Amino acid sequence: MKIEIETLLKQALTHLCAQGVLPINPGSNPTVTRSKDPQHGEYASNLAMTLAKSAGLNPRDMATAIVEALPASEVIDRVEIAGPGFINFFLNPESNTRAVAQILEQGSQFGLSDIGKGKKILIEFVSANPTGPLHVGHGRGAAYGAALADLLAAAGFEVEREYYVNDAGRQMDILAVSVWLRYLELCGESLPFPVNGYRGSYVKQIAEDLFNQQQHQLREPVLEVLADLPKDEIDGGDKEIYIDALIQRARKLLQNRYDIVFNIALNIILDDIKNDLAEFGVHYQYWFSERSLEKKSLACLEKLQQAGYLYEKDGALWFRSSDFGDEKDRVVQRDNGQPTYFTSDIAYHLEKIERGYDRLIDIWGADHHGYIPRVNAAMQAMGLDAGKLDILLVQFAILYRGKEKVSMSTRSGEFVTLRELRHEVGNDAARFFYIMRRSEQHMDFDLELAKSQSNDNPVYYVQYAHARICSVFRQLKEKNFVYLQAQGLKHLDRLTETHETALIKTLGRFPEVIENSALTAEPHQLTYYLRELANAFHSYYNAHQFLVDDADLRNARLALVEACGYVLRNALSIIGVSAPESM
RNA sequence: GCGCCUGUAGCUCAAUCGGAUAGAGCAACGGCCUUCUAAGCCGUAGGCUGCAGGUUCGAGUCCUGCCAGGCGCGCCA
Incomplete structure (x- = not known):
């Protein structure tokens, strides 16, 4: 729908250029966004305001010119100019309800996008040293990486997941x-x-x-x-x-x-780590051993040596990373002859590029951020396309036990393991909790609160919506009603209640949420969406009876409710949270 | 000292490429169960978006300078 409006605007611009109203076609895609306020229609564009200056018109006049040049469209009811020069689009009621039909037709496929065009991405995450069990800090990286991987897959990328095993050193x-x-x-x-x-x-x-x-x-x-x-x-x-x-x-x-x-x-x-992650619903295609890189590391050193990027100092071998923007040079071979971890990492990134991915994603704990410039430097020095690599940082979760900070040191042995957390709060709550916040955001994780199993936990809220939907269909049988989906689809025009249009609108937004959260690598958007969707459903549930005597209305409502169930399941599965049929 | 991240309601967090009146949850207060699960719904209250400038039609968002917190600045990984 968004794309259709963008196309219309593009056509209008071409028309205006031909007329000479606009000096040149700006070329860039017009910006169309969802309106927050229903008074501003379904969609809005700020196009007129961005073009006004180059056309020598004030924004409102620019908007008028654009609107007059807009081709007619079946989906659009009317167009208004508002505020400083926004163009607001109001859709036909039929265009709104058609989302329901689309969802029921596509089922578990609804929301999937092909925006990734099958590009191959390797996403590497967790990769904790196998020197001890995973702790709750690793859990955030696991939940974030797994959700991002599934999100990218849903957006049409070909995704492979990898754990780099630091088994050397x-x-x-x-x-x-x-x-x-x-x-x-x-x-x-x-x-x-x-x-x-x-x-x-x-x-x-x-x-x-x-x-x-x-x-x-x-x-x-x-x-x-x-x-x-x-x-x-x-x-x-x-x-x-x-x-x-x-x-x-x-x-x-x-x-x-x-x-x-x-x-x-x-x-x-x-084995413990693998087991732990599998139980957490986090799965990998590859477990890549650092030890297997031994030869490749030496080859990398040789290549860098020949290219003149290495020099000896204090008995060690240094890489001129400062030539590529790093703040200082880095040791690649210690004075005892042992290569450093960094050397393996150079070989590792070479290896990943050679495997032929279009894009590499590394997810690291934020404490490693100082490491980014040297990896980029190494890739450049090796003649690799550093633009293919995205390093995403996950801030550590600061743990609290009540009001007391929990110290987290693997060495001292005083840490809360991921497994303990999972057993105490459950996988669903842990997964949801972890990705609820933007990954760069420092996160306070209060164990007492998480363990308390209290209703504060938003995962129950969302799951409850799904359980209620299942319950409605169970009640259907008990009340000797029949649900005919085809009949429901025929009478979607009966869904005129405020709660119904609001729910439909939220459902229709799902594909956009997937695309947006995938492209920005922000799975937390999905949790916010889920909460909105659950809220739209719960409100509807409280305001109206679905199992009514009027068969046409009943079928239409049940079609809507069924569609809602699909979207809840599809969204929950991406973030690795179950959709229970009863609670 | 230098670098990265963060600063939004009492608390935890959102806010689409810079868009319209900054939104949720929790906590507080007041309502709603004879009806498909009250793990729910509805309402009230709560804000100088750390501070000061700048950029422009428009700034929580971009730029500069401060202030505060976290992390990093190894021949550890």
């Missing part, structure tokens, strides 16, 4: 050593736990699994483990140096058995 070694030390404790040894180690209880559980599987196969004498190590922080030393020394010691003593510890820790945690 120092953090994983720290985890492996933490597990091994806990394992040694289970063997009956007594030794200090490093300040920088992972202290979560899950580390002890992994150690138990390790012990059950390996018994004393991985046991080494404590004296040898601790011999000649530098001081840990607690003894006045440096915790980083200490843990690195401990990692070297573990590798040396365990030799090839080190990989057993490492892999068991990795697999247990990764």
